Amino acid sequence: MQKRRNKLNIGGQWPLLALLMILMVGIIPKANAIPAFSRQVNMPCTSCHVGGYGPQLTPFGRQFKLTGYTMKSGSSGVTPKVSLELVESFTHTQKDQAGGAAPGFGSNNNWEFQTAGVYLAGAISDHLGMLMQVSYSENGHRVEWDMTDIRYARQAKFGSHSAVWGITLNNNPTISDLYNTGAAWQYPYFGPDLAPGSVATPIVNGGLMNGVLGLTAYTQIDGKLYFEGGLYKFPSKSFIDHVNGMYPGRLDIPAPYLRAAYQASLGSASNLEVGALFFEPRLIPMSSMGMSTQSDNYKDYGVDASYEWFGGTKHAITVQGQYVHEKQTLNNSFAVGASSNLHNRLNSFNINANYWYESTYGATLGAFTTNGSRDAMLYSAASSNDSPNTSGGSMELNWVPFGKGNSWAQPYANLRVGLQYTFYTKFNGTSSHASDNNTLYLYFQTYLF
Structure with missing residues (x-):
């Protein structure tokens, strides 16, 4: 299933560029032409990331x-x-x-300058750090506010126990997660934006990405128990317009987000994590503002697990999976005729297994499924039988020639080449012609400076 980024063509790109320049000038007296995190810790990318590229984190990367x-x-x-x-x-x-894959593109076989992203990342002080991205895409020619995660963290001891605790300001539920099993970091880690996608997914899986601001507190106790909780709300529409973010409406009340996980070391070479999350936004859609003041209420319950094994410097195996069940009470959509049902449900399941050899050659297998209530008003435009049910799998091969400790121009140049194939056994409610949406995707991802 494709990795989708919500991008809106909202006017006013220059304020965003001005904001980025202010950040660069005000915080960085001199722009250092090196990958931010790698040079900060004076280690290659493979120290933090499985295969030398994100988002999968090694134990050091999690720390x-x-x-x-x-x-x-x-x-x-x-x-x-x-x-x-x-x-x-x-x-x-x-x-x-x-009609073409997107405005300005052909009906098939499209080359695209998909992303130009500028990152501002690293330590601000001994206890304060950040990860911020601004992106440009040829699809729509948009500059937009992308990911933001600003953290304050401290260490503490109580009795025989130790803990790390912190606060994070971020713009996407699950982007702050330590184990990167949520939708913000879920496989496929990079995917096409010029291919068809499923009509529905639980709202925690990207429905509010890059449009909300959340303040959450977190702690990890004894390197095992992890807890995070906080609230998300929309900033002003004026702010969202200035940074070209997503503005799907407004939240009736700040949306609570809860996360818990347990990590266990299985010897010196492997670790296992199991966890759960909860997210409850009450959204008044922008499309119906002025028509109804009621909110569409969502309750997302998720469970996840991940496993990592490292065979010295040569081999690495990871497995990740997540299941989310969503309960919907569509007070607003039902009242204005945008939904046939007052109550709907939606379920999603994603799993992937990944193997890397010498952090250079990688192979990934993934499977996904989404199923839920039929709704003639919600899904009729994209589904022949008013159903969101979509399932299939994907395969990806990767080559990372640069980005390791002994690489050419390390750490100035990092390159990942990916060849990904996604197939569908069911697409938006039907198995008939589902394979028409099968997608072959080739990408060249480079990090510089």
């Missing part, structure tokens, strides 16, 4: 995120730092898309 991106080596220089991401991609679907 780096947990402590607020503040770990530094003595020679790391001024932080935060700026890095640049460039992605060129090719997308082929089994059947041509009528």
